[in-house]
């Protein structure tokens with residue numbers, strides 16, 4: 214609820230008085246049980262920082278994070294401990310996230326012993342179950358990361374996350390480092406696990422096609438703010454914020470019915486240290502008008518299940534006709 218995360222900047226930025234970087238700026242987001250929410254946006258938009266803040270891994274400088282009705286940011290030690298027990302994170306770099314000295318089975322056993330206090334006698338059986346759950350065979354359990362492929366390492370990372378029996382997983386660009394074919398397998402795995410375990414998922418990705426396949430809702434971040442949020446298919450077929458529309462147009466897609474080729478989004482986002490006044494997207498927005506440039510920034514518009522921060526109403530951003538790609 215209205216979460217901000219700020220980092221001090223050593224010495225500040227020449228010519229600028231601010232000495233903090235606000236990586237997340239007044240974000241409100243809800244994730245329901247069993248729901249998969251995609252968090253998208255260019256790099257530097259604050260997605261990872263928000264994901265870490267939601268899991269108590271990053272201190273929140275303003276606003277509040279609550280889990281299952283209990284406030285965890287600035288809350289009691291017990292609330293934070295419970296959050297740590299019931300949530301887990303899957304990281305981008307499948308090799309870097311694993312201890313090179315531990316076999317896959319040992320890496321999973323470590324989580325069971327340290328975080329779940331599973332009795333020694335039960336660990337081996339639980340490890341086998343978890344490896345099977347993520348589609349690894351028993352012989353993979355005896356291998357160290359160097360003898361496993363990137364996709365296999367990511368499965369070990371997911372098995373470690375599942376070992377805490379989480380109710381919420383935050384996956385941060387967890388397939389970005391993998392080959393496209395392996396990406397599909399890991400996405401399918403997440404889809405199966407969600408069904409089987411009734412997991413909530415926050416899926417951080419810059420790849421919108423993956424989010425479209427996996428997520429019920431999508432939140433689009435730009436320079437620390439959520440600029441649009443809504444049900445995935447509605448956002449993809451009828452985006453309301455020009456930034457969302459630009460991201461969607463930038464997706465390369467092989468679709469003979471698509472009327473227009475993919476259009477890359479021009480320019481880079483400005484530095485979060487020097488946010489433009491008004492709507493932070495105005496320097497790149499094809500629809501920008503004078504009222505977009507003044508403070509306060511444009512108010513949020515809402516419709517049931519949807520919100521977007523733009524002066525434009527429904528039907529103003531060019532409708533998009535891209536189709537949901539066939540799932541395999």
Ligand code: SF4
Pocket residue numbers: 454455456492493494495496498499500501502505511522523524525
């Ligand atoms: Fe573009 Fe103005 Fe909407 Fe910002 S508020 S996205 S500048 S039209």
Ligand code: MG
Pocket residue numbers: 257260261262386
């Ligand atoms: Mg990131």
